[in-house]
Amino acid sequence: MTVDAVKIYKMEEVKKHNILKGANKSVWTVIHDKVYDITQFLDEHPGGEEILLENAGTNASESFEDVGHSSDAREMLSEYYIGDIHEDDTFGSADLGPKSWGTGQVQTQESSWITSYLIPMSLALGCAFIYRYVFG
CATH class of the missing domain: 3.10.120.10 (Cytochrome b5-like heme/steroid binding domain)
Structure with missing residues (x-):
């Protein structure tokens, strides 16, 4: 070999x-x-x-x-x-891999779930309570 x-x-x-x-x-x-x-x-x-x-x-x-x-x-x-x-x-440069075109931060599944569901649902719930107590 x-x-x-x-x-x-x-x-x-x-x-x-x-x-x-x-x-x-x-x-x-x-x-x-x-x-x-x-x-x-x-x-x-x-x-x-x-x-x-x-x-x-x-x-x-x-x-x-x-x-x-x-x-x-x-x-x-x-x-x-x-x-x-x-x-x-040598120049000492390292291969950084393909460029991420997002925010530059790695997004985890948990943060994606929070921004996609939890925040909008909390806002909707808050609006529902405000509507009920102001107009109800």
Whole structure:
């Protein structure tokens, strides 16, 4: 049983892979200290190739997270993974997972039940008592 060794790249080598013209087109980027060869993905990227080209040869972790990529997009990264960035060049960023477009807070079932049922029912009950004693 053999284990494939992970290829390690220096940032200087990644920077060289921002060749955009001719037969030698090569676009690499770094996301969360992992190196990706995204050359073949340029034409397929839903946001257009321009954003990928802007991040060619750079650490694109922040840009990747700012957009709020889905879990499917994060899984697709594995198709383009070619290695890790050298420990001297790491950025220390962590994959935060897909962005939650809600309030930014994790909502539990209990708080959801309270806001969905308990508060409206309490307001209705309070209105019923007020109506009964004021108009009754």
